[in-house]
Amino acid sequence: MSGDNNLFNTIKNYFEEVKLITVRRQCFNNEQGLTALRYLCHPEFSSVDLIIVNKYYCLCAAAAMIVYVELQHNITFAKQSLKVTYESAQGVVTIDLETVRRLELVTSETNSLQPDKYTLLGLMNHTLTLGGRRRLRTEILQPSSTQYKINERLDTVKYLVDNEESLIAIQKALSKFTSVERLLWMCASNKYLKVINTGVSESNSKNSTTLRGFEALINYILLLKQSVEDIPVLSEVLCEIKVEYFQNIREKLDDKRYETIREKIQQVLHDDSKPVRGYQAAELNRCFCVKEGINGLLDVARKTYSSLLDQLQELITGYSEETGLAMSLYLSSDLGFHAKFSLAKDYDLNARPLPSKFTSVKRKGNTYHITTDDLFSYNIRINKIIQEIQLISNAEILQLLDEIRASIGCVHNLCELISEIDAICSIAVASSQKDYVRPIFGSDLNVEAGRHPIMDKFQWNPTPNNVYATIDRNFNIITGPNMGGKTVYILQIALLQIMAQVGCFVPAYSAKFRVTDLIIVRKGLIDNLQCNASSFFIEIKEVMWTMKNTSDTSLIILDEICSGIDVNEGIAIAWAICEEFLQRPAFTFLATHYKFLTNLEKIYPNVKNYQMEALYEGNDTEFGPIVYTHRLIEGVTDVKHYGVRLLLQTSISNSIKQKAINYMKALKLERASALAVAKVMTPEEKKVRAQIEKVESFMKQLYEASLKDDFTTDVVRSFKQIAITEILNDGQDESNIQSTSVRVTELDDMSEESTSRKNKTVEDNAVDDVRITAGPSGTSLPARVLSYHTTSSSSKSAATF
Numbered sequence: 001m002s003g004d005n006n007l008f009n010t011i012k013n014y015f016e017e018v019k020l021i022t023v024r025r026q027c028f029n030n031e032q033g034l035t036a037l038r039y040l041c042h043p044e045f046s047s048v049d050l051i052i053v054n055k056y057y058c059l060c061a062a063a064a065m066i067v068y069v070e071l072q073h074n075i076t077f078a079k080q081s082l083k084v085t086y087e088s089a090q091g092v093v094t095i096d097l098e099t100v101r102r103l104e105l106v107t108s109e110t111n112s113l114q115p116d117k118y119t120l121l122g123l124m125n126h127t128l129t130l131g132g133r134r135r136l137r138t139e140i141l142q143p144s145s146t147q148y149k150i151n152e153r154l155d156t157v158k159y160l161v162d163n164e165e166s167l168i169a170i171q172k173a174l175s176k177f178t179s180v181e182r183l184l185w186m187c188a189s190n191k192y193l194k195v196i197n198t199g200v201s202e203s204n205s206k207n208s209t210t211l212r213g214f215e216a217l218i219n220y221i222l223l224l225k226q227s228v229e230d231i232p233v234l235s236e237v238l239c240e241i242k243v244e245y246f247q248n249i250r251e252k253l254d255d256k257r258y259e260t261i262r263e264k265i266q267q268v269l270h271d272d273s274k275p276v277r278g279y280q281a282a283e284l285n286r287c288f289c290v291k292e293g294i295n296g297l298l299d300v301a302r303k304t305y306s307s308l309l310d311q312l313q314e315l316i317t318g319y320s321e322e323t324g325l326a327m328s329l330y331l332s333s334d335l336g337f338h339a340k341f342s343l344a345k346d347y348d349l350n351a352r353p354l355p356s357k358f359t360s361v362k363r364k365g366n367t368y369h370i371t372t373d374d375l376f377s378y379n380i381r382i383n384k385i386i387q388e389i390q391l392i393s394n395a396e397i398l399q400l401l402d403e404i405r406a407s408i409g410c411v412h413n414l415c416e417l418i419s420e421i422d423a424i425c426s427i428a429v430a431s432s433q434k435d436y437v438r439p440i441f442g443s444d445l446n447v448e449a450g451r452h453p454i455m456d457k458f459q460w461n462p463t464p465n466n467v468y469a470t471i472d473r474n475f476n477i478i479t480g481p482n483m484g485g486k487t488v489y490i491l492q493i494a495l496l497q498i499m500a501q502v503g504c505f506v507p508a509y510s511a512k513f514r515v516t517d518l519i520i521v522r523k524g525l526i527d528n529l530q531c532n533a534s535s536f537f538i539e540i541k542e543v544m545w546t547m548k549n550t551s552d553t554s555l556i557i558l559d560e561i562c563s564g565i566d567v568n569e570g571i572a573i574a575w576a577i578c579e580e581f582l583q584r585p586a587f588t589f590l591a592t593h594y595k596f597l598t599n600l601e602k603i604y605p606n607v608k609n610y611q612m613e614a615l616y617e618g619n620d621t622e623f624g625p626i627v628y629t630h631r632l633i634e635g636v637t638d639v640k641h642y643g644v645r646l647l648l649q650t651s652i653s654n655s656i657k658q659k660a661i662n663y664m665k666a667l668k669l670e671r672a673s674a675l676a677v678a679k680v681m682t683p684e685e686k687k688v689r690a691q692i693e694k695v696e697s698f699m700k701q702l703y704e705a706s707l708k709d710d711f712t713t714d715v716v717r718s719f720k721q722i723a724i725t726e727i728l729n730d731g732q733d734e735s736n737i738q739s740t741s742v743r744v745t746e747l748d749d750m751s752e753e754s755t756s757r758k759n760k761t762v763e764d765n766a767v768d769d770v771r772i773t774a775g776p777s778g779t780s781l782p783a784r785v786l787s788y789h790t791t792s793s794s795s796k797s798a799a800t801f
């Protein structure tokens with residue numbers, strides 16, 4: 001790294017107490033960094049490569065650091081010996097790249113002509129400046145996770161939504177700053193500008209490049225002049241808005257350095273000079289932007305230029321008198337100064353041809369552009385004068401820039417403030433949509449009649465659904481047929497959460513969220529050639545990373561996990577993964593076709609089953625069509641053969657449809673014939689079932705007693721004695737009884753739990769207390785009871801196939 005590098009010098013000046021060591025540029029290689037991290041990372045932490053695989057600068061820095069340690073300190077790390085973790089930014093929500101892609105936050109996966117339109121960024125983007133769009137994109141990819149900052153932004157957005165006049169006034173003022181980020185060119189150094197001071201001659205190609213740099217220089221200084229002159233207009237608009245956020249911005253816009261820059265520019269440039277569009281207007285503007293009297297040579301050159309223009313005008317007038325056509329002087333980039341005239345559509349040039357002195361004639365519609373040898377000669381002389389004017393003008397402007405560059409900090413602040421205001425206004429415009437509501441934040445997630453934000457804009461009347469999750473009910477399982485809306489529903493939850501933490505209103509009747517610091521969407525059946533891994537392997541690595549990084553306030557979306565392997569193995573692995581997640585306080589939403597997973601609700605009280613409603617159409621309830629209501633209701637879907645039903649509604653050949661039906665019926669008969677063998681219970685299974693019935697009867701009596709007013713600790717102790725003598729003493733050793741009695745004794749001081757039982761069914765309380773009284777750990781059913789439970793559930797499922 002060169003010592004003359006501006007970035008290096010800036011970092012060095014900012015971190016004066018830190019010793020900076022340079023490494024050669026070729027050491028910063030992202031591919032080598034990824035290869036090295038995969039080689040050194042311990043398998044326990046290998047899931048991190050899914051997150052860093054697209055982090056270019058992160059991998060480059062890692063590669064350089066490893067090379068430095070190995071070469072300078074002679075340290076070589078062993079294979080798979082390091083712990084590699086990825087630390088995200090603080091104070092914002094962590095959203096990994098795969099989640100961004102699956103939620104379609106900034107880019108859509110569809111092959112539409114406008115892929116950015118059907119994204120969350122496309123929905124919320126009403127910005128007027130390029131910096132504002134970038135800021136909004138950043139806010140969507142990294143929403144704030146600090147509640148007071150979110151509420152502060154929501155207060156600002158609500159004011160703009162309620163006061164449309166203020167919003168329009170701000171956007172009108174912002175329209176004058178659409179190119180404000182181009183002002184950061186002042187940070188760059190143009191080597192061609194040194195020609196002015198050195199006087200070194202250059203070739204024609206370099207000279208043309210230098211002139212283009214001079215033209216850009218003048219354009220930028222005119223943009224800076226216009227921007228600092230428009231700051232008071234924006235400040236005046238913000239002064240009328242009595243919101244703390246805008247008042248703080250207005251105070252920053254009152255920086256005295258803006259006035260200093262404006263005064264210095266006014267000393268050199270004309271008051272009426274400003275950026276203009278059009279080649280001819282821009283050319284004249286660049287030649288006459290510097291005031292008279294600043295440079296004597298510049299005044300002489302411009303006087304000569306004006307004289308040549310007068311001579312050209314006289315020449316064009318002569319052409320008009322000679323031909324009888326109304327010609328005018330015109331300037332373009334390809335022809336320079338030339339004559340222009342228009343003719344009617346029915347005018348015949350062959351009947352009245354133009355004079356032979358017109359060497360070049362170009363037609364654009366009804367307009368003709370002509371040149372002559374005399375005009376060509378004048379253009380050569382004028383171009384030389386223009387070059388001289390621009391060289392002298394830029395010499396004066398360079399001197400002006402040297403004085404202004406000391407105040408470059410306020411220009412950076414201006415770009416940041418404009419982009420921030422523009423992003424806030426864009427969010428306010430998005431929040432002004434019909435039936436959008438301001439979200440509130442608490443410890444629960446409770447959205448009433450929420451709608452998918454993108455579908456709400458581009459699809460007429462989407463079906464609203466509720467979302468509910470609490471600490472005590474934080475794991476939700478959604479089942480339903482294909483095309484029922486499971487994926488749309490769970491992705492909608494994440495999108496609404498992001499909108500709320502960005503500070504935007506959400507499409508719902510009411511909305512309450514818990515502030516999250518991590519949003520993860522995991523979906524099966526996605527191969528990764530870059531990581532040389534199958535869909536299931538990638539899915540497991542993603543689950544590993546999720547488990548290692550999940551916090552108490554995370555939002556986890558699982559869509560069809562473990563669906564790329566054998567059904568039985570998929571159910572087993574998915575069950576284990578679900579048990580791991582449901583023991584955490586994070587809010588988890590699982591969409592699945594594995595109905596067996598819904599049995600988790602019978603074991604764990606924090607699990608809730610939902611289904612996407614689907615109704616039978618017609619009398620054929622076996623293979624007839626179904627109607628999708630896309631409405632979320634409680635319970636487990638009872639729709640059968642929905643895969644075959646969906647197949648029958650397609651245009652695939654009838655032979656395939658009929659074979660599918662026949663094979664489905666054959667499989668059904670085969671499973672039904674095997675069901676009789678499965679129903680025979682062994683004496684041990686009968687004993688376990690009797691124990692379960694005894695426990696359920698005991699818990700029903702306990703539940704009924706808890707509803708009475710005379711339910712005291714003495715009653716609890718009597719029930720405890722019954723549990724020990726009649727239930728727990730049957731088939732358990734003394735140590736197990738003692739451990740279990742400790743668990744039961746906890747009921748003495750659990751008045752809150754007994755109160756919550758009043759809101760549960762008898763079956764729910766029975767299952768809950770089976771978990772409590774099941775053994776020393778008190779976390780699950782005994783092995784033989786669980787074995788019987790799962791066997792009977794499987795049999796029941798087979799019987800209804």
